[in-house]
Ligand code: SF4
């Protein structure tokens with residue numbers, strides 16, 4: 001029986017719109033797994049080894065649902081991973097083994113890994129993988145798909161940033177969310193031309209600017225650091241950014257698909273410099289995942305005048321747990337409050353919101369005390385004069 | 386000088402090397418005492434909540450040595466890699482930083498250095514020269530000699546392991562490994578293999594004394610660190626790709642090798658609570674045990690492993706082994 005191949009990939013945040021386009025442009029069928037629900041979470045958790053990373057369990061559940069619901073289709077699961085330096089590097093063999101063990105067979109896993117040593121083996125292996133992934137295409141078709149997908153990622157991120165900026169400033173609650181959702185859908189389904197994407201982006205940004213809001217307010221600022229997937233996937237981090245924004249906080253997330261890719265793959269100079277300087281004495285060594293970034297970004301946020309930092313980590317995440325211990329020193333040395341939130345399948349909405357609120361309240365009162373102190377100082381200097 | 390070596394983590398792998406090096410330079414090596422309640426409790430309260438129990442215990446050992454007035458330095462190396470393109474767990478690679486963050490007041494007493502164990506003698510020489518400098522030894526000839534002594538001792542220890550003497554025996558016979566080499570190993574009717582990281586397998590206080598418990602019921606106990614790596618190389622194919630961590634590969638492939646060995650009756654994995662890496666090799670072994678039908682049991686070490694529940698589980702496992710051999714249950 002010949003079954004047509006359908007591509008699928010790990011869903012992460014809003015970036016799925018771009019990855020979806022990538023395969024469509026190359027002329028393939030593609031399906032995006034649905035966001036997690038309690039059933040997929042349960043299935044992912046119960047079939048994964050207990051101590052495995054939470055993101056692995058999430059994705060396993062999502063894939064299992066997709067595969068089971070479409071038994072007539074044959075899937076290629078594209079897993080983007082590297083050879084370590086974390087468990088991430090072993091996701092795809094485990095998907096393979098576990099899904100098979102669950103009796104699901106209509107799939108194969110294609111993992112696109114970075115090139116890892118030894119080079120003379122790594123480079124041909126990488127090329128082989130790419131061919132296996134997208135087939136023999138005229139190189140320009142591949143490049144085109146890549147460029148357009150890149151633009152979509154960029155456009156969605158611009159919209160998202162604007163969205164989080166507007167929420168605490170909007171006059172009618174919910175108005176920016178409506179605008180964002182519409183804008184996102186337009187980019188998602190934009191024609192596959194760079195020009196059209198640019199045009200839609202500009203139009204939508206303008207429209208969002210026109211939402212009735214107050215620009216001139218001072219809000220507490222919170223930076224978000226942590227493990228990349230947990231941080232970037234709104235559906236599994238309980239929409240932490242949106243929640244904070246609705247609590248009246250200016251938030252900034254440290255990792256985005258764009259900067260993550262640029263910093264990691266191309267090793268941008270500034271990134272390397274920061275890593276070295278800032279982490280010195282705290283975590284001098286690359287330990288994989290995003291652990292060093294978390295420490296670096298916490299310090300950089302403080303230097304930029306942020307009021308607090310939240311570390312988002314999957315429960316048991318190896319590098320982030322190490323970073324968590326060290327962050328308590330950073331917090332002390334730099335006088336910056338850090339809240340570490342570990343996520344697993346039991347993280348419920350209620351307790352979560354309470355913790356966020358308590359943290360935000362604390363930041364607000366710290367701000368008040370500080371502004372009073374500085375006022376008092378000013379007054380003092382006036383009287384002494 | 387007195388050099389403290391915490392009895393945890395890579396102590397259970399590289400102790401002979403470290404011991405040989407420091408003693409050859411004329412220093413005394415002071416070990417922290419075997420894990421006990423106090424060490425465990427200090428460790429638990431010094432390290433961050435959700436970190437694995439092995440790392441917590443290690444914190445306890447370091448603290449114990451830091452508290453000793455006569456110990457001049459506590460040796461906390463950063464072991465980065467152990468085999469070609471195989472590294473250690475992120476937490477291990479961050480170890481000196483973690484220890485520093487937990488015991489900031491004693492930072493100066495910590496003696497740490499980055500070590501690549503797979504890059505030949507030159508890299509080791511560099512690392513140990515650095516250690517030497519930090520303890521005031523600048524004579525390169527002496528360093529070289531000490532390193533040679535360390536490597537010799539480590540090689541001898543490996544030979545002992547290959548002869549199926551376990552690492553605890555190596556530790557207690559460190560001054561006389563030659564005689565350990567000569568010592569015959571007792572054969573028993575049953576053999577149980579332990580798969581896991583050496584620090585989980587050999588810390589008897591933490592794992593409910595598995596080794597002793599098994600030996601007391603006349604079981605021969607072998608451990609994955611006794612195997613020559615060549616023996617299990619081919620299991621990469623089953624695993625689709627090698628794991629990123631050397632010790633996890635040893636546990637996974639060694640475990641599979643034992644499952645395929647006729648003279649091994651069952652395999653027990655021992656891992657640390659909250660260790661994410663063990664989760665991966667345990668799953669692989671689960672699947673492999675399904676294929677081979679070899680009995681497999683998991684022990685997860687946590688703050689109270691040695692309870693009655695574990696004893697019952699081990700007994701049930703041993704009964705299973707006996708039944709598989711066609712021997713009836715032994716009334717005990
Ligand atoms: S960074 Fe954390 S979540 Fe990601 S693979 Fe490593 S342990 Fe798992």
Ligand code: SF4
Nearest residue numbers: 437439474476657660
């Ligand atoms: S490998 Fe596991 S037990 Fe060892 S330090 Fe890492 S997390 Fe802990």
